[in-house]
Amino acid sequence: xxxxxxxxxxxxxxxxxxxxxxxxxxxxxxxxxxxxxxxxxxxxxxxxxxxxxxxxxxxxxxxxxxxxxxxxxxxxxxxxxxxxxxxxxxxxxxxxxxxxxxxxxxxxxxxx
Amino acid sequence: xxxxxxxxxxxxxxxxxxxxxxxxxxxxxxxxxxxxxxxxxxxxxxxxxxxxxxxxxxxxxxxxxxxxxxxxxxxxxxxxxxxxxxxxxxxxxxxxxxxxxxxxxxxxxxxxx
Numbered sequence: 649x650x651x652x653x654x655x656x657x658x659x660x661x662x663x664x665x666x667x668x669x670x671x672x673x674x675x676x677x678x679x680x681x682x683x684x685x686x687x688x689x690x691x692x693x694x695x696x697x698x699x700x701x702x703x704x705x706x707x708x709x710x711x712x713x714x715x716x717x718x719x720x721x722x723x724x725x726x727x728x729x730x731x732x733x734x735x736x737x738x739x740x741x742x743x744x745x746x747x748x749x750x751x752x753x754x755x756x757x758x759x760x
Numbered sequence: 761x762x763x764x765x766x767x768x769x770x771x772x773x774x775x776x777x778x779x780x781x782x783x784x785x786x787x788x789x790x791x792x793x794x795x796x797x798x799x800x801x802x803x804x805x806x807x808x809x810x811x812x813x814x815x816x817x818x819x820x821x822x823x824x825x826x827x828x829x830x831x832x833x834x835x836x837x838x839x840x841x842x843x844x845x846x847x848x849x850x851x852x853x854x855x856x857x858x859x860x861x862x863x864x865x866x867x868x869x870x871x872x873x
Contacts, residue, residue, distance in 0.1 A: 652802075682861070691764075691850065691864040692803065737802050747793065747816050748852075748862060750802030 650675040652740050654751035661728050662759050669723040669754050671738035678740040681721045682748070683712060686735045696723070728758045762787060764853050764865035772871045773841050781836045781868045785853030791815075792834040793862060794826060797848040809834050810856055838870075846872045 651674040661667045673681075679700035684692035698705045698712045698721065705712050711724040725732055735755050739748040765784045773779050785792050791810045795803035805818035809828035828834045832853075838845055848869050852862040 684864075691866045694861065694863065697861065739802075747805040747808060747818065748795075748803075749805070750795075752802050753800075 650678055650740055650742070650749040652738060652749050652751040654738055654754050656754065657752065658755045658757070660757040660759060663728060663730060665728055667723075667725045667728050667732070667756055667758075669725075669736055669738070669756070670720060671722070671740075671751050672718075672720045673740045673749075674719065675740070675742060676716075676719065677742045680741050681712070681714060682739050683723050684737045684739065684750075686737065686753070688734075692737060725756075728756075730758050730760050732756060733758045764851060764863055766849075766851050766865035766868050768868060769866065770869045770871075772873065774873050775841055775843060777841050777872075778837065778839045779841060779870060781838075781849050781851075781870070782833065783836070783851030783853075783865055784833045785851075786863050789853035789855050789863075790832050791854045791856045792828060792832065793852045793854070794834070794836045795850040795852065795864075796820075797850055797867070799847070803850055806836070841872045843872050846870060 654671050682697035685695045686692040709726045714721040735753045737750050737753045739750045741748050767782045793808040794806040797803045806820050807817040808815045812828045823839045825837045848867045850867045851865040854862045
């Protein structure tokens with residue numbers, strides 16, 4: 649089955665700097681890759697996603713890139729703010745109606 | 761438009777007991793997936809319900825069972841609770857046939873003593 653890995657497990661950046669979080673996946677049939685943000689004690693919230701037919705997607709300060717050949721995808725956050733501090737999960741699935749396989753999460757800390 | 765709701769928010773049980781958790785999907789969604797999130801881990805897929813049937817199942821024992829009702833709401837039942845079942849149980853809803861955007865509820869925090 650699918651295996652999704654995230655590295656590193658923690659990331660600390662200075663406010664205003666950029667943060668990049670990387671994930672790798674194992675199943676070449678995976679074609680949908682969402683990113684979730686989870687603040688302490690709250691639900692995971694979908695912040696951006698990408699499908700296998702595109703290589704990059706942007707939404708204001710957030711972007712996601714996908715490299716299908718290398719089977720990895722990355723979340724890019726520019727101009728980080730303290731409210732970006734949270735746990736970020738990447739996930740993958742093999743298409744509509746299929747389960748999401750999550751990575752273990754990365755704790756992003758933005759220092760004021 | 762109400763998002764995904766879950767009840768109860770917290771639950772404390774003892775080993776061997778049984779528990780039922782409930783989920784109401786986002787308006788317009790017909791598919792409900794359940795995930796278990798242990799502390800410090802990513803959510804792990806338990807199973808998915810569509811048209812009142814279990815469509816997919818993850819690597820969880822038969823002690824975990826579920827149900828979906830005609831109004832698309834869903835229940836997760838866990839029998840013979842173990843200490844290791846302590847976790848946050850998340851429900852996610854989506855619309856079948858569409859790229860699988862899943863929206864999560866706030867979760868139920870289950871503690872097994």
